[in-house]
Amino acid sequence: xxxxxxxxxxxxxxxxxxxxxxxxxxxxxxxxxxxxxxxxxxxxxxxxxxxxxxxxxxxxxxxxxxxxxxxxxxxxxxxxxxxxxxxxxxxxxxxxxxxxxxxxxxxxxxxxxxxxxxxxxxxxxxxxxxxxxxxxxxxxxxxxxxxxxxxxxxxxxxxxxxxxxxxxxxxxxxxxxxxxxxxxxxxxxxxxxxxxxxxxxxxxxxxxxxxxxxxxxxxxxxxxxxxxxxxxxxxxxxxxxxxxxxxxxxxxxxxxxxxxxxxxxxxxxxxxxxxxxxxxxxxxxxxxxxxxxxxxxxxxxxxxxxxxxxxxxxxxxxxxxxxxxxxxxxxxxxxxxxxxxxxxxxxxxxxxxxxxxxxxxxxxxxxxxxxxxxxxxxxxxxxxxxxxxxxxxxxxxxxxxxxx
Numbered sequence: 001x002x003x004x005x006x007x008x009x010x011x012x013x014x015x016x017x018x019x020x021x022x023x024x025x026x027x028x029x030x031x032x033x034x035x036x037x038x039x040x041x042x043x044x045x046x047x048x049x050x051x052x053x054x055x056x057x058x059x060x061x062x063x064x065x066x067x068x069x070x071x072x073x074x075x076x077x078x079x080x081x082x083x084x085x086x087x088x089x090x091x092x093x094x095x096x097x098x099x100x101x102x103x104x105x106x107x108x109x110x111x112x113x114x115x116x117x118x119x120x121x122x123x124x125x126x127x128x129x130x131x132x133x134x135x136x137x138x139x140x141x142x143x144x145x146x147x148x149x150x151x152x153x154x155x156x157x158x159x160x161x162x163x164x165x166x167x168x169x170x171x172x173x174x175x176x177x178x179x180x181x182x183x184x185x186x187x188x189x190x191x192x193x194x195x196x197x198x199x200x201x202x203x204x205x206x207x208x209x210x211x212x213x214x215x216x217x218x219x220x221x222x223x224x225x226x227x228x229x230x231x232x233x234x235x236x237x238x239x240x241x242x243x244x245x246x247x248x249x250x251x252x253x254x255x256x257x258x259x260x261x262x263x264x265x266x267x268x269x270x271x272x273x274x275x276x277x278x279x280x281x282x283x284x285x286x287x288x289x290x291x292x293x294x295x296x297x298x299x300x301x302x303x304x305x306x307x308x309x310x311x312x313x314x315x316x317x318x319x320x321x322x323x324x325x326x327x328x329x330x331x332x333x334x335x336x337x338x339x340x341x342x343x344x345x346x347x348x349x350x351x352x353x354x355x356x357x358x359x360x361x362x363x364x365x366x367x368x369x370x371x372x373x374x375x376x377x378x379x380x381x382x383x384x385x386x387x388x389x390x391x392x393x394x395x396x397x398x399x400x401x402x403x404x
Contacts, residue, residue, distance in 0.1 A: 001388050002267070003299045006208040007335075007336070007338075008336070008338065010392070011310060011335070011336035011370050012198045013392040014029070014288075014290065014368070014370070014389070014392055015290075015336075015367055015368045015370075017124075017278070017389070017392055017393055018290055018292075018368045018394075019366060019367065019371055019379070020039065021394060023110075023328075024292045024325045024366065025291075026289060026290070026292075026325060026383065027111065027290045027291070027383065027387045027390075028287065028289055028348050028373075028379070028380055028382075028385075028386050028387065029286050029287065029288045029289070029290055029387050029389055030179055030270060030286060030386050030387070030388055030389070030398075031286045031288075031389050031390070032067070032194055032286075032388060032389065032390045032395075033288035033289075033390055033391065034284045034285070035067070035068070035286045035387075036071070037271050037284055037288060038268060038269045038270075038271065038283045038284060039068065039071045039072065040270060041262040041282055041283055042072070042250065042265065042268060042269070043072070044161050045250050045251040045254055046251050046254065046263060047254045047255070047258055047260065047263065048154065048254075049259055049261060050253070050258075050262060050263045051074055051076055051261065051262055051263070052072045052074045052076065052078040052263050052265060053074070053077060053078050053099060053243060053262050053263060053264045053265075054068055054069050054072070054074060054076065054077050054078070054265070054266055055077075055078045055080075055246075055265060055266030055267070055383075056077050056078060056079045056080070056084050056266070056271075056283065056401070057079075057080045057101070057262050057266070057377040058082075058247075058265075058267040058270070058375075058376050058377050059079060059082070059266045059269065059270065059376065059380075060084065060265025060376075060377065060380050060381060060382070060400055060401045060403075061386050061398045061399060061400050061401065062087075062088075062091060062398075062399065062401060063386075063388075063396075063398035063399070064079070064386065064398060068266075068269055068324045069241050072102055073291065075092075075093075075095045075096045075097060076096075076097045076098075076099070076262065077092070077096065077097070077098050077100060077288065077386070078098070078099050078100075078101045078243075078264045078266075079099075080100070080101040080102055081098055081099050081403065082112055083401070083402055083403050083404055084095065084102065084106045084112065084401050084402075084403070085098065085112060085129075085400040085402050086115065086116070086170070086402070087099075087118070087122050088401075089112075089116060089119065089125055089386075090117075090119045090121075090123070091119070091121065092123050092128075093121040093123065094121065094122045094123060094124065094128070095358060096123065096128055097128055097130070097241075098127070098128060098129045098130065098260075099129075099130045099132070099156055099194065099241060099243055099264075100130065100131055100156075101132065101194075101264070103132045103133060103134045103138055103158065103159060103166075104131065104132070104218065105119070105336075106138070106141040106142065106144075106145060106305060109131060109142070109145060110145055110148075112125070113125065113145075113149055114134055118186060123156060126149075126151045126152060126154075128154065129153075129154065129362050130156040130191045130192070130241060131153055131154065131155055131156065132154070132156050132157075132158050132194060133155045133156065133157050133158065133167070133177065134157075134158040134167045134198075135177075136176055136177045136180065138374045139177050139180055139181070139188070140180070142155060142160040142188060143180070143184055143187055143188050146188055147187060148185045150186055150327060152186065152188065152189055153187070153188055153189070153400070154188075154189045154191040155181065155188050155189065155190060155191060156191045156194050156241060156243070157174060157177060157178075157190070157192075157194070157224075158193075158194050158195070158196075159174065159193050159194070159195045159224055160195075160220075161216075161217035161218075161221055161244070162197060162199050162200070162216055163196055163197065163198065163218045164199075164212060164219075165196070166197070167194075168224075169263050170226065171223060171227055174224050174227065175227060175231065177226075178228065178232050179188065180236060181235065182234065182235060184243050185234075186342050189238065190232075190235040190240075191239075191241055191261075192226070192240040192241035192242050192243065193221065193225070193241075193242055193243070193244075193246065194241075194243040195217065195220075195221050195243075196245075196246060196264075197213075197214070197217045197244055197245065197246070197249050198219060198243060198246050198248055198249065199213060200214045200248075200249050200252065201215040201249055201252075201277055201278075201279055202248075203250045203310060207255050210252075212300075214249075214252055218257060218258060218259055218325065219251060221242070221244065221259040221260075222229050222259045224319075225242065225259055226377075236243065240261075241261070241262045242259055242260050242261045242262055242275035243262040243263070243264055244259075244262075244263070244264070245260060245263045245264060245265065245282060246258045246264055246265060247265045247266065247268035247276050247278050248273055248275065248280060250263055250265055250268070250279075251279050252279065266376075267375070267376055267377075268283055269286065270282060270285075270286045270287040270376050271283045271284060271285045272285070272287060272373040272374055272379070273284055273285075273332075273372050273373070274374050274375050275332055279379050280363055282314060287372070287373055287376055288335070288370050288371065288372060288373075289330055289332050289370065289371040289372075289379070290368045290369070290370050290387075291326045291327055291328065291365055291368065291369055291371075292325065292326050292367070292368055292369075293323050293324070293325055293363060293364065293366060293367050293368070294324050294325060294326055294336055294352060294364050294365065294371060295322075295323065295324040295325075295352075295365065296321065296322070296323055296363070296364055296365050297321070297322040297323075298320075298321065298322075298325075316329075320356075320358050320359040321356060321357045321358070321359060321361060321364065322343070322355075322356055322389040323354070323355050323356075323357065323369070324352045324354055324355075325352065325353050325369050326352070327349075327350060327351070327352075327353065328342075328348055328349060328350070328352070328353025328355070329348040329349055330371065330373065330379055330382065331373060331374040331375060331378060331379050332371035332372055332373045332374060332379065332392065333371060333372050333374070334355065334369065334370075334371050335371060336369070336370040337357055337361045337369070338361055339357055339358055339360075339361055340355050340356070340357050340361070340369060341355060341356055341357075342354075342355055342356075343356050345353060355369065364377065380400065380404055381400060383400075384400070385397045385399055385400065386398045386399075386400070
């Protein structure tokens with residue numbers, strides 16, 4: 001994390017930039033200087049024989065996705081939302097590879113194909129998309145869809161490596177669906193495994209150590225791979241995707257013991273607050289909400305408690321001033337001014353939110369308050385576009401993916 005003083009200077013410079021901008025509404029800022037630094041850190045954390053698969057929901061802007069993908073020399077993407085899949089299929093070229101990050105209802109997959117129109121980039125949805133399969137029943141549904149489309153579909157099997165959020169839990173279950181794929185090889189194709197392991201860094205150490213969690217996860221993953229090699233050699237090839245990790249566990253897979261050749265990450269490049277974890281301690285926050293102050297009032301006056309405003313100031317020096325900001329009810333934490341806090345008695349509002357600060361906070365109407373999003377995947381989509389900054393200056397505006 002940045003030192004307190006440099007943090008203050010950083011936001012004061014951004015405040016000055018935004019006050020000179022031609023528009024004053026809530027903005028979602030992405031700092032490319034910081035993104036670049038995070039990319040360089042990620043390159044050192046990434047396993048040498050693995051590829052980055054950019055998580056689309058974490059960076060839901062075509063320009064931002066392309067920026068990170070180009071810097072990381074990857075054409076692999078993970079998609080969690082059908083509208084994003086439809087959008088990307090019109091702009092990605094014939095070299096891209098998409099892995100679904102969660103199992104799609106068969107109606108959703110069918111809808112995608114029904115509404116797919118051949119793009120100028122020659123994206124082929126039958127050879128460039130891996131559909132995630134978590135049960136044999138879903139595999140049978142996708143087999144039926146492949147027969148209806150008269151096109152083969154690629155199936156990646158979700159395995160439960162310890163998160164317990166679904167997926168195949170035993171080797172017997174994996175073997176059963178591999179037998180199905182083997183028998184229907186001209187209609188459905190085995191494309192690999194996906195095993196998501198955020199529990200490795202989130203389970204309290206008192207319950208299970210990080211080392212044991214990671215070992216158990218990797219062992220089951222390796223057992224699944226070994227079974228394909230030994231019992232289904234006709235399904236094994238050098239193109240198989242063995243996906244896993246996530247921003248918090250990327251560094252833990254930078255070892256020959258890791259079964260992965262495909263690492264999914266996205267949030268670490270912009271680092272919202274949810275990713276303030278030890279394994280990402282060197283990464284810098286690169287996304288912020290900036291919103292203007294609409295009103296400045298002395299003291300804190302709560303409806304029905306008007307007589308107690310002096311008492312409120314005595315109880316908490318931050319009640320010395322009240323500011324009403326443009327919007328405010330986001331999944332985000334206030335970071336500048338540093339002593340700013342939400343007034344929970346007045347309550348947050350999507351229209352005007354009251355925040356409080358001590359008298360020493362030298363802020364005024366038209367200044368900008370800054371917040372750090374808890375996550376990028378949802379919060380980014382609440383803004384019409386991303387304001388791109390470099391050197392504390394606005395250099396561009398980037399659109400978001402179509403979410404309809």
